Amino acid sequence: MSTAFTGVFQRGFGTFPLRSEKLKSAVRTAAEIGYRAFDTAQWYGNEADLGAVLPELGIDRTLLQITTKVHPHNMSADKFMPSVEKSLRDLKTEQVDVLLLHWPPNDNPVEPSLTLLQDAYEKGYAKHIGVSNYTTAMMRAAVRCLDAKLVINQIEFHPLLNQDKVLATAAEVGIRLGSYCSIARGEIFKYPVLGEIGEGHGKSAAQVALRWILQKGVALNTMSTKRANMQANFDVMDFVLSSSEMQKIDVLTTADYRISNAETVPFAPVWD
Numbered sequence: 137m138s139t140a141f142t143g144v145f146q147r148g149f150g151t152f153p154l155r156s157e158k159l160k161s162a163v164r165t166a167a168e169i170g171y172r173a174f175d176t177a178q179w180y181g182n183e184a185d186l187g188a189v190l191p192e193l194g195i196d197r198t199l200l201q202i203t204t205k206v207h208p209h210n211m212s213a214d215k216f217m218p219s220v221e222k223s224l225r226d227l228k229t230e231q232v233d234v235l236l237l238h239w240p241p242n243d244n245p246v247e248p249s250l251t252l253l254q255d256a257y258e259k260g261y262a263k264h265i266g267v268s269n270y271t272t273a274m275m276r277a278a279v280r281c282l283d284a285k286l287v288i289n290q291i292e293f294h295p296l297l298n299q300d301k302v303l304a305t306a307a308e309v310g311i312r313l314g315s316y317c318s319i320a321r322g323e324i325f326k327y328p329v330l331g332e333i334g335e336g337h338g339k340s341a342a343q344v345a346l347r348w349i350l351q352k353g354v355a356l357n358t359m360s361t362k363r364a365n366m367q368a369n370f371d372v373m374d375f376v377l378s379s380s381e382m383q384k385i386d387v388l389t390t391a392d393y394r395i396s397n398a399e400t401v402p403f404a405p406v407w408d
């Protein structure tokens with residue numbers, strides 16, 4: 137059995153924006169391919185759909201990693217625990233594997249919501265806890281105020297965005313990074329160098345982008361509704377990018393293409 141975000145759990149299957157039968161069908165296919173880590177959130181409105189399909193997979197619960205995230209509107213003392221209890225009921229589980237704070241609180245200190253997260257961990261509602269969309273300053277504040285370890289900071293991470301500062305701070309404070317928008321929702325396909333590098337390995341541009349993320353030490357979270365894409369996103373462990381190939385991809389980060397910014401998400405902090 138793998139611990140959080142190691143082994144097969146390094147390749148997670150994201151569920152946003154899937155719901156109902158579309159979600160169930162995608163999760164069944166992903167599980168057939170071999171995915172064992174599934175990522176949802178209170179915000180996605182699909183925890184109950186995921187909770188309904190998981191028992192049908194015929195996979196022992198201990199072999200799955202289920203991550204959910206607390207909605208920013210549920211981070212007050214009165215709403216936090218009831219919201220987590222509802223997530224557990226919807227997901228039909230007594231404990232999620234990973235519970236994250238989905239976004240940092242706007243213009244407020246991070247400590248109160250982190251303390252509530254730790255309370256949920258101490259109650260046994262989560263095997264591991266973590267955060268999402270935390271800046272370097274927030275990660276530092278988090279490790280100062282918590283006794284429990286944060287296993288992950290899930291952030292936008294792909295070849296078109298330079299996240300070196302966040303990577304360096306994460307390594308310094310001992311928090312792993314996890315990716316979202318790993319192929320920048322298709323934007324990476326505008327950069328032929330990824331496909332050119334892929335040709336030498338018999339891999340696609342998407343697989344090269346995902347391998348670059350893994351070789352940065354970042355766990356993957358990808359989403360697709362198509363079996364072929366799900367399979368491709370999973371088949372990224374059997375080749376290695378050379379350091380010169382990694383550097384060629386590093387150059388693309390100057391594009392500074394960010395999907396989650398203040399215009400698209402009201403909770404987005406001032407990024408590093």
Ligand SMILES: NC(=O)c1ccc[n+]([C@@H]2O[C@H](COP(=O)([O-])OP(=O)(O)OC[C@H]3O[C@@H](n4cnc5c(N)ncnc54)[C@H](OP(=O)(O)O)[C@@H]3O)[C@@H](O)[C@H]2O)c1
Binds near residue numbers: 238291358364366396
């Ligand atoms: N923590 C956060 O704030 C946050 C924010 C955003 C997302 N997330 C999580 O991260 C997951 C992934 O992010 P995302 O879905 O926004 O972005 P993404 O993985 O960059 O892009 C997903 C899109 O790319 C397509 N795609 C996937 N694999 C492909 C491949 N191999 N070749 C070509 N196209 C491919 C999919 O379309 P097809 O269905 O046609 O394959 C889908 O429309 C979400 O599901 C969610 O769980 C978290």
